[in-house]
Amino acid sequence: MSAAGPDGAAPAEANGGKTLAALVVAVFVYALMQTVVVPALKVLETGLHTTSAAAAWILTAFLLSSAVLTPVLGRLGDQYGKRRVILAVLAVYTVGMAGAVASQNIGQLIAARVLQGAALAVVPLSMAILREALPVRRLPFAMGLVSGVVGAGAGAGLIVGGLLADHLSWRWLFVLGTVLALVSLVLAALWVPADRRTAPGGIDMPGTVLLGGSLVAILLALAKGPSWGWSSGRVLGLLAIGVVLFVALVAVERSRRDALIDVAELADRPMLMTHMAAFLFGAGSYFFYLALPLYAQQRPAGTGVGFGASVTEAGLLMLAGALAVIPAGMAVGRLATALGPRWPMAGGFTLITAASVLFALAHDHKWQHAVFYAVVGVGTGLVIGVLPKLIADIVPLERTGTANGLNNIARTVGSAVGTALAAAVIASANAPRGATPDSTYTTLFWLAAAAGALGVVAAFLAVRRRVAADAPAAGAARPQQPQTAK
Known part of the structure; x- marks a missing residue:
């Protein structure tokens, strides 16, 4: 009998590793393609013979589609099977990518981006699958890794988008996306297991x-x-x-x-603050996404501001930050076990705040952009790595996909707010294109610092509660100590 345990455990460990690998690939593909079009908007505008206002819908359509579909798809996954829904999402995503490659005008490309927006649901569905498929001891590491991949992929998208925009046709952005989406679909079909538990109720x-x-x-x-x-x-x-x-x-x-939104759950302080933290993180991230590439590409002639870098060079200045996200996210499990999950979040937001202040005080050298944004990357990995852990400690297993979907929507809305605020600050400078004054960038960095500081406050209010064990894989052997705010 003693030999049966290890013999039986080894295949389970291997299957769990394959499941994690498939989900990491799927989430990375989504995160990469989420931002890959950002540095290529001007190329798309020229290539499709359209206006800046119309080209902006390439981002807006994706954002709106993600916001509407994610909570619904998360709920469908909880009710009808997460494997079934994630395969359907990846199939739709692949069609959307192929449609973008074949697009002949801006209207067709926007329609393809609407289909692509369904892919945000891959993130909450992956968290729900991991919670059911992996043993408790591996869950914090796996969730931290997948969360880290979200941030790293988004950063990598800015770099890859710049490379492709500088050297190849805009269609190659979506050729890459189509290939990666197909790979992720095949891996998910092979390695994501069938659900062991679904939620009751209807749509x-x-x-x-x-x-x-x-x-x-x-x-x-x-x-x-x-x-x-x-x-x-x-x-x-x-x-x-x-x-x-x-x-x-x-x-x-x-x-x-059978409510899509559990109002009592949403009003509960730990859950509310967890969603607020996601909102603040989304807002703060987009101050950097917009400010840093804009500053790097601005030519210093006339204003003395900027580096005159290419799109590719501007992305490479953010490379260290993008790479720092994954190891920071992977460290969340151990940190949360040793200190409690509030501390990785508080530490992450503290690092983001500190780096934002440094940017506000000094940002006229390339090394400052590379080093300070690497600090932001570490903070990013800690924050997004701990969010699913906090949610898993609050909600029962059958609502994991729905709750993580809402958390991702909170981050999406925060991203929209951050983008809108950044655009308003840039517009208020009333400066000619390519001549944004230094004070505008300083304001954006102070706004990022404010978002980070509020995130620190939210971290101490997002307190993990005692929860009943909701499944053998998720918490039957996981003793939980009640925590109170200190």
Whole structure:
């Protein structure tokens, strides 16, 4: 009997490793292609003979689609099988990538980007699959690794996008995406196991429609505010519609047994602060995503600001930060076990805040960009690595996909807010294109510091609660100590 344990454990360990590998690839592909178009927007605008306003929809359509589909797909995964849903998502993603390669005009490319937006659901679905498929002792490491890949892939996308935009046609952005999406689909089909447990209930159509409508209205207002004007009737009307729909969503969900949004769960302080931390992280990240490449590519003639770097060089200045995310995310498991999950989050936001302050005080040399952003990368890995751990400590197994989906939406909305604020700050400078004053960049870095500081506060309020063991793989042997804010 004693030999049976190891013999039986070895295949399980191997299968768990293959599952983790398949999910890492799928999440990396999503994260890479999320940002790969950012440095290539001007190339896309020229290649498709369109306007800057129309080209901006390449990002906006992806953002809106992600926000609407992610919580719904997370819920479907909890109810009908996470393997089934993640395979469907990757198949749709592959079609969206192939459609982008074949696009002949901006309308077709935007439609393809809508399909691609479904891929954000890969992240919460992966967290839910890991929670069920892996033993408890490997779960913190695996979640930290997958979370780290999200940040590293997003950073790598800026570099890869710059390389392809500088040296090849814009279509190669999506040729790469198609190949990678196919690889991830095959690996998931081979190595992601069937579900052992699903949630009861049906599809909450009223909640789905209200949540989707609210997110579309709010995100569209944030995306178009800089160009339409924040006081315009269209922006104010969209914001009002979004708020009204959200209030209606809360009212409807309180009375439903199969609610998409568990209002009591959402109002619980640890969960609320975990979502707030994701929101603040998303906002702070996009201050860097917009400010650093813009500064690096700006020519110093006239203003003395910028390095005059190519798109590729601007991306390479962020390489150290992108690479630092993964090892930091992988370290979260040990740190959380030793210190509690609030401390990696607080430490991560502290590093981001410190680096933001350093950027605000000194950013006129390339080494400062490389070194300070590497510090941001370490902080990023800690924050995004611990978020799924906090959620897993709060919600039962059957709501893991839904809860992680909502957390990703909080980060997406934060990204939209950060993008809108950054665009407003840049526009307020009233400077000619390519002549943004140094004070504008300093303001953006101080905004990033403010987001990081608020994140530190949220970290100490996102306290892990005692939870009942919800499944043998997720917590049957995991003793939990109640924690209180200190």
